[in-house]
Amino acid sequence: MTSRWWLPRRAAQLSTVALIASPLFGLSLFRGNLAAADLLGIALADPLAFLQALIGGRVLVLSYLGSALLVTVCYFVLGGRSFCSWICPVGLITEMAGLRLGSGGKTMPLSASRWSLGLVLVTVALTGIPLFEVLSPIGIVSRAIAFASLLPLLVLAAILLVELSLSRRVWCRSLCPLGGFYSLLARFSPLRVGFIKERCTHCGDCLQVCPVQEVLAPPLEQGVPQVTGGDCSRCLACIDCCPAKALKIGFSNK
């Protein structure tokens, strides 16, 4: 253990859950959920939810566009998929379930999440049904916390079942359209995991903990100085576990 990134990350994930639950305890610092929220008076909005409302509902509210852009810019700087590792409650649940209960051996290609994003956008354009707002386990979990709407949690149960028996982290890695959206954004993010080739001992610990080995493996094999794939979720588990301090996080314009 050379660093403890997992600690602030877990704290951020748990804070998100606490914030979603906070209105139940009469607190007024947070309202809404990850689709749209007010945090300390600042309006935040999920850009994919905004797109679906815009395309399907043909409604454009400028303040809503502003909050969606604010969130987009923040995630762009931090690396789009950092949402998945640091904020998303479904990520927290499936990650914990994987750690505690193990998981299926198969992996599905990461690119499927972009197909999934395409499906959502095409569906809302053709039918007006905001597919992801309807089926989103993120919304389902948030409403289960804030409104005790428990029955739709069956969707989450189905995801966990498939992940535990068949395919590791399949929802977050390959199916979530929001993950697909943020992975496109993350390709161009300045904050990246860097790799110092000279220090690497090729022990392979980082690949063991990485939820998306496909993006970590190429730099290690080819000696590229940073992870460029958009599917890197900036969980930083690789940095935490590297005994040789060969991995680091930092801004880069390369």
Added chain:
Amino acid sequence: MGDETPHTGMSRRQFLKGSAATPLALMLAGGGVVSVYLRPADARGFTLRPPGAIAEKRFLAACVRCGKCAQACPYQSIRMAGGEAGVGIGTPVIIPREMPCYLCQDLPCVRACPSGALDKKLEDVEKVRMGTAVIIDRESCLSIRGLRCEVCYRQCPLIDKAITLEARHNIRTGEHSILEPVVHKEKCVGCGICEKSCVLPKPVIVVQGLVEIQKDSYDF
């Protein structure tokens, strides 16, 4: 047509198997879910939405299901629909018989909506049009039967505008009046307070959609 493709590089079959089969299978599965699970919410009747809700089909897309309107409602009249609502899962609904809309002057639900699913241009509560009250069972209505009930009339926040009492002679007894509550659609906001207040176990006055649905002779 019947010729064998020479196996140089990646064949079409390999390509389909390797790159396209999985996403296509996913899209098919997605389509299956769409067609079976996602029925339009209003296929099973009218859903009462919070004040300012835009037309139902657009509302279903514009609502991002964040729940802020429900959190802003001081009476907890606004509930979040569950899976039974199909496409409408997670959208706000009002079930008047449980808790109607009490028409807050400042419309906190409308102001809380970020996405425009509840129209922010709505500022005057009397211009709210969530639906309209209809007396669906005149034979059971106590007032129409000649009793002095009139609870819906007295509870209506737009008393003497949205519901008025029309007096007429009671032919059955020959010596009394019938004071019939009459809903005026052009004034009724559809808040559901009358439906909540109806003293009968099954309310005879209920909020329905604004647009009259044409029924054929097979409909009851």
